[in-house]
Amino acid sequence: MNAARPGAPTAVAPGAPTVGLGGRPSVAGDRDLPGHADRIGCTTVNESLYAEALAPFLAETRRLRPQHAEVIDAHTHLGLDEDGRSLSLGQLLSQLDDAGARRACVFPLHDPERRPAYSVPNDRVLAWAEESEGRLAPFCRLDPAEGPVAECERCLAAGAKGIKLHPRAQDFVFDGPEMDEVFKLAEDSGVPVLIHAGRGLPPLADGLVDLALRRPGAVLILAHGAICDQGILTTRLADHPGVLYDISCFFPLDVIELFARVPAERVVFASDPPYGLPATTLYMALRVARQARLDEAATRGLLGGTMASLLDGHGLPPGGAPRRGPSIELSGRLARVYGYASLVGPALFTGVVEQARAMLEMAIAACRDPDPGNVGEALEVVGGALRAASGLLESEDSIRPAIDLVYRAIVRAATELPDGN
Numbered sequence: 353m354n355a356a357r358p359g360a361p362t363a364v365a366p367g368a369p370t371v372g373l374g375g376r377p378s379v380a381g382d383r384d385l386p387g388h389a390d391r392i393g394c395t396t397v398n399e400s401l402y403a404e405a406l407a408p409f410l411a412e413t414r415r416l417r418p419q420h421a422e423v424i425d426a427h428t429h430l431g432l433d434e435d436g437r438s439l440s441l442g443q444l445l446s447q448l449d450d451a452g453a454r455r456a457c458v459f460p461l462h463d464p465e466r467r468p469a470y471s472v473p474n475d476r477v478l479a480w481a482e483e484s485e486g487r488l489a490p491f492c493r494l495d496p497a498e499g500p501v502a503e504c505e506r507c508l509a510a511g512a513k514g515i516k517l518h519p520r521a522q523d524f525v526f527d528g529p530e531m532d533e534v535f536k537l538a539e540d541s542g543v544p545v546l547i548h549a550g551r552g553l554p555p556l557a558d559g560l561v562d563l564a565l566r567r568p569g570a571v572l573i574l575a576h577g578a579i580c581d582q583g584i585l586t587t588r589l590a591d592h593p594g595v596l597y598d599i600s601c602f603f604p605l606d607v608i609e610l611f612a613r614v615p616a617e618r619v620v621f622a623s624d625p626p627y628g629l630p631a632t633t634l635y636m637a638l639r640v641a642r643q644a645r646l647d648e649a650a651t652r653g654l655l656g657g658t659m660a661s662l663l664d665g666h667g668l669p670p671g672g673a674p675r676r677g678p679s680i681e682l683s684g685r686l687a688r689v690y691g692y693a694s695l696v697g698p699a700l701f702t703g704v705v706e707q708a709r710a711m712l713e714m715a716i717a718a719c720r721d722p723d724p725g726n727v728g729e730a731l732e733v734v735g736g737a738l739r740a741a742s743g744l745l746e747s748e749d750s751i752r753p754a755i756d757l758v759y760r761a762i763v764r765a766a767t768e769l770p771d772g773n
Contacts, residue, residue, distance in 0.1 A: 398744055402753045405740030408733045409635055409760045416638040417452075417655075418648050424656035424663070425456035425630050426598045427546065427575055427622035428488075430480050431473055433461035439626040441480045445487065451623075451630035455656070455663070457546065459491040459516035469498040474507050482511070489513040489663050491546060495522045496530045504537055513663060518548040519556060526559035532566070539569035544662060546598070549585070550576030557581035561588040564595065571662065573598055573620065577606045586613035594668055596658065598622030602759070603694060604636055604766040605680065611644040612678055615671035621655050632756055636763045643767040644675045683727045683770045688718040689734055690765040696741075696758050700751065712742050712758070730768045737761040 425448060432438045438461075448456055458481060460466070460473030474492045481490035491514035492507035494500040504515060515538055519525065538545045547560070561584070564572055571594035578585045578597055589595045597614060599607045600622040610619050623633035634655075641651045653669060661669055682690070692715035699708035719735030737757040744754035 398747055398750045398753070401740050401743050402750070402757070405737045405757055406760075409737070409764075413631075413635050413638060416642060417634075418652055421652050422455075422656035422660055423451055423453035423621060423630075423634065424659040425451070425453050425623050425625075426573055426596075426620045426659050427600045428456045428458045428625045428630075429461045430458050430477055431461050431463050434464050435462070437461065437626045441483060444625055445484065447625055447630050448487070451634045453630050453634075453656075455487050455489065455660075456630075457491055457514060457659070457663075458488045459514075459546070460493045462518070462521045466493075466495065467498065469500070469503040470495055471503060471506075474503065474512070475510075478507065478510050478512065491516045493518070494534060496524045496528065496534070497522070500530055501533045501537055504534060508537075508541055508543065512543070514543045515545045516547075517545060520548060520552045525556055526563045531563055535563055535567040535570045538571075539567050542665075544571040544573055544596075546573040546575055548576070549574040549578040549580050550601075551580065553580040555581060557584035557588065561585065564589060564592055568593055570594065571668065572596065575600060575622065576624075577601045577610055579606050582606070582609065582613070586610070590614070596620050596662075596668075599637060599640075599654075600624035600628055600633065602628075602697065604640060604763045607636065607640050608643060608676070608680055608766065611640070611646075612674050612676040614674060616644070616646055616650040616675050617653055617658060617669050617671040619654055620659050629756070632759060635760055639763050639767040643769060646675060650675070681770055682766065683725070683730075683768055685718070685721055685724060685727055686730060686734070686765040686768050689715050689731070689738075690762050692718060693734075693738060693758055693762045693765065697755060700755065705745070709742070709745065712738060712745070715761075716742065726770070727768055730764055734761045734764050737764075 428444055430439055430441060430444060444456070444458070448454070458477055460470060460477050463470070463473040465472045470493045477490045481488040490512050492504055492512040493516040494504055515534065517534070524531070535545065564570070573596045574585060575598050577599060579601060595618060597610055597619050598621070599610070599619060601607050621633070621637050623630040637654060638651070641654055646654065658669060661667060692711050695711040696708045696715070699705070699711060716735060716738045719731045719738065721731060724731050738761050741754040741757040741761075744750035744757070
């Protein structure tokens with residue numbers, strides 16, 4: 353193992369906007385926001401404001417989560433990224449604890465020290481996983497231009513449990529011979545391949561599908577709900593025996609639609625730290641499971657059961673039919689809130705703060721309804737979260753908690769069942 357180990361990672365200036373790798377934006381420089389209100393990076397007054405607005409979401413998470421359900425995060429990172437984001441072993445384990453997640457798959461970020469062949473970041477992740485006492489399953493990250501097969505063989509021999517590919521960051525497509533060799537190695541070794549399939553990619557579905565169908569024994573985890581080409585990938589890979597879709601997405605409608613395209617047994621929990629947070633994504637997972645009317649067994653599979661079976665060497669459970677139909681039913685009142693509130697995050701992430709405030713105010717206004725119908729309680733909770741987020745935006749060091757509340761609000765708005773059941 354390489355002796356090089358990271359020291360305390362540096363971060364960019366507080367408040368500088370960055371965008372998450374899967375379309376999950378974040379604000380760099382804020383202290384990592386946990387899922388509970390007792391450790392957030394804002395003033396005491398703002399902490400109280402955040403905690404009060406967060407409370408109903410935490411209570412609902414406890415109510416919806418099946419008792420003793422195992423949670424495994426299929427998509428986490430450690431180390432330093434060129435964009436300035438970073439995550440230490442202690443921070444990641446703390447975030448997993450906040451979500452009640454015992455285990456996670458982990459791999460390097462787009463590390464400045466990735467050359468040659470990602471060997472230094474891979475060795476760091478392998479060492480961190482060993483320190484985690486079995487909680488982290490390390491995946492090796494590969495660059496197809498720098499000896500990927502040799503690096504993968506080296507890492508598998510050192511204890512790696514999977515492979516991570518990022519076609520945007522490493523700028524490659526799936527029709528080259530080196531990718532066929534990587535997929536063959538994954539197939540022969542029985543390890544999964546997690547692939548960035550989020551924002552910022554040219555059309556890549558056809559090349560990826562052709563390769564996947566040539567190597568049906570390789571289990572694939574398409575990250576970020578495969579939003580880069582969700583329609584094509586879910587359709588053309590419908591008969592592939594081993595394709596999973598992780599739910600590390602910013603917009604809940606992308607995840608809701610997955611349950612109309614693929615079996616519930618092929619959707620797995622993932623949050624993408626440091627860009628997303630396990631506790632926040634857990635709320636989304638449970639709300640979407642309820643909206644898709646998953647039974648308890650399917651919900652347990654989504655949260656961690658499917659990944660546990662894969663990581664523990666038992667293979668994937670059989671897949672059934674998709675659980676949802678092709679239509680998404682939304683309350684008209686909450687759809688208006690969702691429409692405005694879903695524009696807040698992108699405006700914040702691009703630095704257009706006034707536009708974010710304007711959209712947030714419109715979303716808050718849409719919650720003020722003297723005739724709420726059967727969504728009155730939802731409007732009250734969502735409105736409270738959005739009003740708190742507006743207050744938090746008054747302070748630069750509270751942007752991350754504000755984003756967390758906006759995200760939970762759009763999740764609630766998008767997943768509320770109009771019939772109240």
